[in-house]
Amino acid sequence: MPNQARPGPGSFESRELWPTSGQLYYQDTNSNANYNGLQAKVQKTFASGLSFLASYTWSKTIDDSGGTFVGEGGRGFVFQDSYNRGADRGLAAQDIRHRFVVSYVLPTALRHGRQFMNQNRVADVVLGQWQAQGITTLQGGSPVGVGQACNRANTNAGSMRPDLLAQPE
Numbered sequence: 001m002p003n004q005a006r007p008g009p010g011s012f013e014s015r016e017l018w019p020t021s022g023q024l025y026y027q028d029t030n031s032n033a034n035y036n037g038l039q040a041k042v043q044k045t046f047a048s049g050l051s052f053l054a055s056y057t058w059s060k061t062i063d064d065s066g067g068t069f070v071g072e073g074g075r076g077f078v079f080q081d082s083y084n085r086g087a088d089r090g091l092a093a094q095d096i097r098h099r100f101v102v103s104y105v106l107p108t109a110l111r112h113g114r115q116f117m118n119q120n121r122v123a124d125v126v127l128g129q130w131q132a133q134g135i136t137t138l139q140g141g142s143p144v145g146v147g148q149a150c151n152r153a154n155t156n157a158g159s160m161r162p163d164l165l166a167q168p169e
Contacts, residue, residue: 004082005155012156031065033092049107049131057099061092080161091143099139106132 005015013019037059045051064085081087108130148162 006083007081007155009154012154016156031063032089033061033063033065035059035061049105051105052102053104054100054102056101058097059095059099060097061095062089063092064089081155093142093145095143097140099137101135101137103135104133108132 003016003018003021005012008015037057039055039057041053041055043051043053065088146162
């Protein structure tokens with residue numbers, strides 16, 4: 001917000017650039033994000049037809065905006081202090097630190113080419129290609145943002161956050 005009142009005492013108008021204009025909104029694409037990740041994959045197929053694919057991702061995503069004003073992410077995000085956008089830098093809403101995915105193919109006992117399946121051609125065609133497959137995903141959760149309802153900075157916009165009293169563990 002280009003006309004956001006600076007934090008401090010007194011009326012909003014006394015601390016705005018253009019006191020007679022009220023609140024002004026503009027859409028901006030000037031945000032910063034940083035993604036770092038490590039990915040690992042293991043894949044194994046056995047002669048019996050059993051196969052596994054496992055992958056792990058460790059990542060960290062940091063940004064200074066929760067999305068666009070009218071679009072995705074933190075929908076309606078307004079900087080706490082439009083004069084100090086770096087103060088909103090922190091973990092992104094889509095930050096998932098750990099993600100583990102495993103997919104598997106398990107052939108059933110009713111496989112094509114088994115001795116008892118070769119006795120009946122119809123049974124071999126209908127039942128001979130069955131297998132069980134699946135994908136399992138385990139991942140950490142998204143970061144939780146803490147906000148407060150009151151405007152302790154006495155500005156006319158932004159999302160206020162409580163003060164940090166001690167280093168989080």
